[in-house]
Amino acid sequence: MQQDRNGLPPAEWCATPNAMRLNRLMRMARRDALMGGLGLSVAGLFSSAQAQTAQTAAQSGEVGRFMAVSERLTDRTTLDSRIGTALYVGIVHANPDRQAKIQALATLLENSKPTSAAEFARAAEHEDPSLKEVIHDILAGWYRGVADGKVVVYRSALMFDITKDAVYPKTYATGGPFYWVSKPPEVARPTGKPALTPSPFVIEPT
Structure with missing residues (x-):
């Protein structure tokens, strides 16, 4: 040409x-x-095994138990079950022992019927200190939108829901011109105490 x-x-x-x-x-x-x-096409080839795992987990009720535990740990009455299924599959795929620990959390939730996330977390660590790690995985999944080292969800991650009145997800500016120069709304200083004992501080690679 x-x-x-x-x-x-x-x-x-x-x-x-x-x-x-x-x-x-x-x-x-x-x-x-x-x-x-x-x-x-590539995603379909590499996600078929995890799709089968998700279907099996949903049929066996594992996802339902994971959702109940998640709602109590986040102090929310409803969470997106599609996101929950993907998080559950990622968490269990990264650490297969998490499946039994999530079941243990679900059993504890059903038996103790805690009224808050803090009460549930304290009871779980008192019952079995190793449950603290899976609680971290669950909360990191919902708030950061990450499981098994992969991004499951971004804009719908709960960390953005908490600050949606002041901070937008880092995709594009949804406010007007120079919206960032306005003073953000006042936020009350937290007064609660950590529900779990301290864990080692890990700096993740960027």
């Missing part, structure tokens, strides 16, 4: 500016569609 004007084909550099922009957008759209399809 004959080219000129910085390597562009004549049909493009001879066109009007609007037509040139439209041509570029069309090429980008086709490229994105092809790359998106390829990404979905």
Whole structure:
């Protein structure tokens, strides 16, 4: 194909500016569609085993127990079961022993019927100190949206829900021009005490 004007084909550099922009957008759209399809195909190949695990867990009631534990630990009455299923599969895939520990938490929840997350967490650590680690995994999953070292959910992670009146998720600015110069709303200083004993501070790689 004959080219000129910085390597562009004549049909493009001879066109009007609007037509040139439209041509570029069309090429980008086709490229994105092809790359998106390829990404979905690869994801399908690598997630089939986990999809089977999720289906089995849902049928056996494991996800339901995980959701009940999660709602108590986050002090929420409802959580998204789709996110919960993905978090459960990721947590168990990363540490298979977590399955039994989540079951232990569900049993403790049913028997003790705690009225708050702090009460439940203290009772769990008193029952079995090793349950503290799976509590960390569950809370990190819901608040950070990460399980098994992978991002399960971003914008719907609970850490953004807590601060949604003042801080937006780091994707794009949804406020007006210079919204960041306004003084954020006052937030009351926390007065509660940690429910769990201190854990080692781990600096994650970035």
